[in-house]
Amino acid sequence: MHDLLMIDGLQYSNWSQEIFQQMQAGGLSAVHATIAYHENARETLSRLGEWNRRFETWPELIRPVRTASDIRLAHEEGRVGIFFGFQNCSPIEDDIALVEVFRQLGVFVMQLTYNNQSLLASGCYEREDNGISRFGRQVIAEMNRVGMLIDMSHSAERSTLEAIELSSRPVIISHANPASFHAAKRNKSDAVLRGIAESGGLLGFSTYPFHLKGASDCSLESFCDMVARTADLMGVQHIGIGTDLCQAQPLSVLEWMRNGRWSKDKDYGEGSRDNANWPAPLQWFRDSRDFRNIAQGLRARGFAEHDVGNIMGLNWLRLLETATTAQA
Amino acid sequence: MHDLLMIDGLQYSNWSQEIFQQMQAGGLSAVHATIAYHENARETLSRLGEWNRRFETWPELIRPVRTASDIRLAHEEGRVGIFFGFQNCSPIEDDIALVEVFRQLGVFVMQLTYNNQSLLASGCYEREDNGISRFGRQVIAEMNRVGMLIDMSHSAERSTLEAIELSSRPVIISHANPASFHAAKRNKSDAVLRGIAESGGLLGFSTYPFHLKGASDCSLESFCDMVARTADLMGVQHIGIGTDLCQAQPLSVLEWMRNGRWSKDKDYGEGSRDNANWPAPLQWFRDSRDFRNIAQGLRARGFAEHDVGNIMGLNWLRLLETATTAQA
Numbered sequence: 001m002h003d004l005l006m007i008d009g010l011q012y013s014n015w016s017q018e019i020f021q022q023m024q025a026g027g028l029s030a031v032h033a034t035i036a037y038h039e040n041a042r043e044t045l046s047r048l049g050e051w052n053r054r055f056e057t058w059p060e061l062i063r064p065v066r067t068a069s070d071i072r073l074a075h076e077e078g079r080v081g082i083f084f085g086f087q088n089c090s091p092i093e094d095d096i097a098l099v100e101v102f103r104q105l106g107v108f109v110m111q112l113t114y115n116n117q118s119l120l121a122s123g124c125y126e127r128e129d130n131g132i133s134r135f136g137r138q139v140i141a142e143m144n145r146v147g148m149l150i151d152m153s154h155s156a157e158r159s160t161l162e163a164i165e166l167s168s169r170p171v172i173i174s175h176a177n178p179a180s181f182h183a184a185k186r187n188k189s190d191a192v193l194r195g196i197a198e199s200g201g202l203l204g205f206s207t208y209p210f211h212l213k214g215a216s217d218c219s220l221e222s223f224c225d226m227v228a229r230t231a232d233l234m235g236v237q238h239i240g241i242g243t244d245l246c247q248a249q250p251l252s253v254l255e256w257m258r259n260g261r262w263s264k265d266k267d268y269g270e271g272s273r274d275n276a277n278w279p280a281p282l283q284w285f286r287d288s289r290d291f292r293n294i295a296q297g298l299r300a301r302g303f304a305e306h307d308v309g310n311i312m313g314l315n316w317l318r319l320l321e322t323a324t325t326a327q328a
Numbered sequence: 329m330h331d332l333l334m335i336d337g338l339q340y341s342n343w344s345q346e347i348f349q350q351m352q353a354g355g356l357s358a359v360h361a362t363i364a365y366h367e368n369a370r371e372t373l374s375r376l377g378e379w380n381r382r383f384e385t386w387p388e389l390i391r392p393v394r395t396a397s398d399i400r401l402a403h404e405e406g407r408v409g410i411f412f413g414f415q416n417c418s419p420i421e422d423d424i425a426l427v428e429v430f431r432q433l434g435v436f437v438m439q440l441t442y443n444n445q446s447l448l449a450s451g452c453y454e455r456e457d458n459g460i461s462r463f464g465r466q467v468i469a470e471m472n473r474v475g476m477l478i479d480m481s482h483s484a485e486r487s488t489l490e491a492i493e494l495s496s497r498p499v500i501i502s503h504a505n506p507a508s509f510h511a512a513k514r515n516k517s518d519a520v521l522r523g524i525a526e527s528g529g530l531l532g533f534s535t536y537p538f539h540l541k542g543a544s545d546c547s548l549e550s551f552c553d554m555v556a557r558t559a560d561l562m563g564v565q566h567i568g569i570g571t572d573l574c575q576a577q578p579l580s581v582l583e584w585m586r587n588g589r590w591s592k593d594k595d596y597g598e599g600s601r602d603n604a605n606w607p608a609p610l611q612w613f614r615d616s617r618d619f620r621n622i623a624q625g626l627r628a629r630g631f632a633e634h635d636v637g638n639i640m641g642l643n644w645l646r647l648l649e650t651a652t653t654a655q656a
Contacts, residue, residue: 042370049425052432097377104380104433 004309005029005075006291007316009204009242010085010153010175014249015054019288020061023080026288029313030071030081032174032242035107036091037114038260041098044091048105051082066106068320083320085109085174087154089118089139090260096138103146108324109174110143111151112136112163115269116262121159124185125269129156132163144169147324152196153186153242160192170200170323175242177206178233181226182213186270190233197234202319204242205230209279210270211244216280220293224301227311236307240316241294247287251277332637333357333403334619335644337532337570338413338481338503342577343382347616348389351408354616357641358399358409360502360570363435364419365442366588369426372419376433379410394434396648411648413437413502415482417446417467418588424466431474436652437502438471439479440464440491443597444590449487452513453597457484460491472497475652480524481514481570488520498528498651503570505534506561509554510541514598518561525562530647532570533558537607538598539572544608548621552629555639564635568644569622575615579605 006027012034013019023031035047055064063074065083074081084107092098092110099110112132113123120136122129132140140163143150150171152160164171173196179187188196188203196203205227212218213226230239246253254277258269268276284293291312298308334355340362341347351359363375383392391402393411402409412435420426420438427438440460441451448464450457460468468491471478478499480488492499501524507515516524516531524531533555540546541554558567574581582605586597596604612621619640626636 040370041373042368045369045373045426045429046423049423049429052425052428095374095377097380098373100380101373101377101433105429106432 003027004295005071005313005317006295007071007240007313008032008245008288008291009202009240009316010034010206011243011245011247011288012087012249013245013247014253016248017058017061019247020058020080023288024061024078026291028080028288028291029075030065030083030316031288032085032109033082034087035084036086037088037257038090038262041091041093041095044086044102048084051084055082064106065108068108068317068324071317071320083108085111085149085151087111087151088114089120090114092139094119094135096135096142099139099142099148100146103148107148108320109149109151109172111154111174112139113155113159114257115154121163122156123154123159124156126156129158131158132166136163137166140166143167145327147326149320149323152192157189157192160188161195164195164199164201167199169327170202170319171196172201172319173203173242175204175206175208175244177211177226178203178230181229182211184211184270186211193230193234197238200319200323202238202240202315203230203234204240204316206242206244207282207285208244208246209282212282216282218282220284220297221301223294224297227298228301228303231307231311236310237315239311241291241312243285245287246278249278254278331355332623333399333641333645334623335399335568335641336360336573336616336619337530337568337644338362338534339571339573339575339616340415340577341573341575342581344576345386345389347575348382348386348408351616352389352406354619356408356616356619357403358393358411358644359616360413360437361410362415363412364414365416365585366418366590369419369421369423372414372430376412379412383410392434393436396436396645396652399645399648411436413439413477413479415439415479416442417448418442420467422447422463424463424470427467427470427476428474431476435476436648437477437479437500439482439502440467441483441487443482449491450484451482452484454484457486459486460494464491465494468494471495473655475654477648477651480520485517485520488516489523492523492527492529495527497655498530498647499524500529500532500647501570502532503534503536503539503572504531505539505554506531506558509557510539512539512598515539521558521562525566528566528647528651530566530568530643531558531562532568532644534570534572535610535613536572536574537610540610544610546610548612548625549629551622552625555626556629556631559635559639564638565643567639569619569640571613573615574606577606582606
């Protein structure tokens with residue numbers, strides 16, 4: 001029996017039976033799996049096809065999440081529900097109709113940008129941030145209509161605030177941390193975090209070392225202290241977990257994330273020439289099996305059991321249940 | 329109130345409000361709409377996106393058919409259910425995973441070839457017919473698994489017989505007529521028709537003049553006589569209607585069907601250089617409003633009301649309800 005219904009708000013691992021077994025052992029009822037970083041529409045279809053194959057191959061471990069309530073079924077079954085998201089808008093190319101088509105294929109979440117300027121908005125690594133583009137305004141309204149969550153994890157500040165303003169439904173940061181905890185281009189200002197909360201959205205705390213104070217040496221206590229301070233800022237109903245776990249991925253995948261097809265020079269993203277590889281994992285969070293460590297850390301930090309449950313999964317679940325329905 | 333639940337087993341019109349109104353006025357509860365002739369995967373996504381837009385624009389006239397039982401709902405609502413099909417395997421390109429992906433997007437039917445040799449089989453205009461290819465065998469098994477109907481309307485004889493042999497589920501000819509009625513490359517031998525019936529499949533009778541004895545002058549009596557003879561051959565539970573209506577389409581669309589991107593020379597398909605355009609329509613079947621004329625003709629030919637209902641829609645409905653479910 002799983003005590004908590006736990007959800008990881010972002011992973012992009014080199015998916016395998018072993019990794020799904022770890023998710024199950026860790027007690028996860030759902031994981032938001034990244035489908036695309038720079039993939040175009042056609043490539044994205046093959047990525048979705050690969051997931052169909054995984055569902056066919058390991059039905060005892062994983063199940064597709066077609067509607068958010070499937071996560072409750074997964075919890076009862078002791079399987080891990082998988083829901084899909086894009087970390088970039090590349091899959092829709094220049095065609096607004098593809099928002100609904102990909103929603104029909106089970107895509108619950110799309111980031112408007114991945115670090116760079118996109119057709120919709122600006123990314124957190126750009127020099128300038130023009131906010132939301134003409135196409136971006138159309139896509140936000142369409143995502144609202146069909147029930148696809150707007151994720152601004154890799155977007156720039158102005159773009160993020162404008163997206164929150166334009167969207168009639170919650171906007172999320174699936175995986176990042178407060179900049180007040182650790183100053184990083186990917187972490188978020190208090191203004192953004194307050195806006196996310198006001199929209200009814202959610203911040204998923206990241207365990208990716210580049211997003212943490214002390215990087216790979218960040219302690220569980222320090223992490224849970226950040227959670228507590230953010231709960232004070234945003235409200236405990238607006239926070240969850242989005243680990244950004246990227247297990248067993250070769251350096252070539254990190255290079256694809258960072259460079260896609262857009263750069264002839266090598267971009268090192270959050271790393272550097274001398275620190276180009278994946279960071280070392282946290283001692284207290286090696287993989288999905290350690291999810292209960294976070295829950296335990298939150299209890300130790302003084303969170304009531306009720307709020308531990310909300311942070312570890314129920315906030316995500318309630319958000320998905322309301323924000324991924326088609327608009328009446 | 330609609331007396332009969334009527335289904336048209338194939339149309340490819342220049343879709344508009346007027347055409348949907350005609351379907352509704354004609355009492356149709358469902359229409360199989362062609363999505364692709366030569367479109368690749370990416371282009372097909374945009375075609376499906378255009379249908380989403382139509383469903384959004386005219387909800388009082390049409391509704392999507394996501395499961396076959398939606399056709400019964402459409403009948404009760406007095407709306408026209410639309411289900412999707414491909415006339416070619418071009419949308420799946422060389423990727424077997426796209427069979428399931430497109431099934432998830434509501435595609436119920438796929439032809440293995442469109443006149444020409446494809447990656448799967450041979451078309452009815454090819455000089456030679458190698459039967460089902462290596463990829464074709466894989467795709468047939470996958471279509472069986474996910475519940476996508478195999479349609480051999482534009483395929484060659486040996487390919488069709490082999491597909492019937494290989495498939496564990498019904499195989500259909502959505503739109504054609506018996507070659508014994510009118511000798512045409514697109515019409516089917518008795519051997520094929522018997523095979524289709526034995527597979528549990530169905531022949532949809534075409535009203536496209538090139539498939540009819542006397543072409544545009546073919547009488548309703550002659551058409552209904554053909555239906556009666558085919559009922560004797562195949563069994564009345566294995567026949568339906570597949571009009572092949574292509575309303576309001578410019579010549580450029582006919583040229584796209586015939587030439588796609590494969591021919592530098594102009595191919596005239598079932599026409600000829602001197603007869604290159606769309607044929608004149610039948611007097612007794614101008615468009616979907618005349619569907620009841622066919623039912624009336626069948627009654628006049630002596631069909632019992634029960635069988636008129638089966639031929640006009642219930643045979644299609646029962647087939648779709650059994651053959652488009654995922655295999656256990």
